[in-house]
Amino acid sequence: MRELINMIVVLSLISGASGLSLAYLKEVTAKPIEEQVLLNVQGPAIKAVFADAENDPIADRKKFDTAEGQITVFPAKKGGKLTAVALEAFAPGYGGQIGVMVGIDMAKGTLAGIGVTTLKETPGLGMRVTEAKYQKQFKGLALDKVGLSGKGGTVDAVSGATISSTATVVAANKAIEIYKSLKPKLEGAF
Amino acid sequence: MDYFLMLISAIFVNNILLAQYLGNCPFLGCSKEKGVAFGMGAAVIFVAVMATAFTWIMQKWVLEPYGLGYLQTLVFILVIAALVQFVEMFLKKMVPPLYKALGIFLPLITTNCAVLGIAILVQRKEFGLGMSLYYSFVASLGFTLALMLMAGIRERLIIARLPKSLQGTSIGLVMAGLMSLTFFAFKGMIG
């Protein structure tokens, strides 16, 4: 009996100590991790969208409340003035959600471009939505004309990957909707 | 995803061992005879599927709802270790013949990176429960296939005249590399 109690006590102590230290470590690293994720996951997509921003879109980011929850908006400035914003939207693809960073040129009212942040599509097929050749088609599109060719738009889907391509278009349009609803607040916020 | 496609992919194109590097230690240790290889492979299939089931449930019902996702590694390995203990005790009491066949391999499967690897992989691929179980089954089948193939080759290597330095694990690894190369040919099959 004594042995059993001993075992339970030791195991519980060790588990408890481990649990506490890990929870503490999690607290301490939460902020650096958030920054690093933004830098390495969203970062490359943002760079693809804002080639000529004079500020740091990630450092200047702000959160806004929308009907669907909080959304982070990344601004691009030129000469101190807000020229474009980027926000991330998701849509279901073939192998899970596809995250698309959508850049919107505010002055011209067109798409500045898209970048893909996260996806789990089929290699060689759906994954090709990350290629520059596919994403280039989104640059400069009018905001209400973003769709696949044959479905009211001009974007050619990746052959053999209609679902993944549709997902990027759906995500882009979602982002555009959110942008339109936030537009009045954006001007003054940055 | 298409079930047949996944079967082909997991066994040939993305073989868990030859392409994804998971499960090497038992691969080189247990592949000297076909009988041992089959025993290890069967044990891995058995444990991997059950481990995937339990870890998936833990992830979706406990870790995610309570925001404990970062404890995944810790919780998963404990689940696997406990599972293997129970399976051993259960088999010993209830199904002695099976225990005689698989029993010795079970403790080593706790630290088998294939089992923990598959459990974490299905989380990263965001599979549902059914798909996770199916994937773990076919991936372990791929492992068993690689193991059996290797055993077949090594049984013949024992009678070949090899320089002492190359014997044992070294030639095993070189063989594994050549096998992996042949499996590469399957990459053209999909997409």
Place this chain on the structure above:
Amino acid sequence: MSIVKEFTKGLWKEIPPFRLVLGLCPTLAVTKTASDGMGMGAAVIFVLVLSNVIISLVRKIIPKKVRIACFIVIAASLVVSVELLMQAYAYPLYQSLGIFVPLIVVNCIILGRAEAFAAKNPVLLSAADGLGMGLGFTLSLTFLGALREIFGYGKLFGAEVFGPAFKPFTFMIEAPGAFVCLGLILAAMNYLAIWQSKRAGLPEPDVAVSCGGCRACAIGESKQIIQEG
């Protein structure tokens, strides 16, 4: 047993994974480049040294029957810590190493050294053992990574080595190259060991054997003791 001896054995005589054939999965998987190999090695040093130290500190109060469970909890917690720290301060490395960061917990080196050494030896010796093994592992991984990177990409740590005329030997980067490379290095190490022992007039050492279903692995052995005892 001196501290120095425990430390240096991990650097040559029992270097993992080339002589002490453990931890093969990460060895093959993360050595596409020298920097990835080094990063993984650093993570393993962290986990191994701390795990050895902690286990050595508590070795007298852990009951025999729950030994392995305690080792696993301690090692796994350290691995989770490494995951968090890597995400916070070295995210690109975390992305490169992928699934193999959590898999450090089933790296036979960690539990193997815990069971074979830390559970029976005082803290300083255990720390030396961990540090030596960890450094040996890092050196091996960096070496293999450098080899594969130089021939596979023509680069070392990201810097061009051969110039634009070089046609990369892509075989090295993919799985087959990893297996073959490691096998040949193991053969070379065996050859060296045999040659050294011939020079010293000692009997020939055994060729490196890998962990497997045999009782040689401390884990398998101790589980049997637990069942029978």
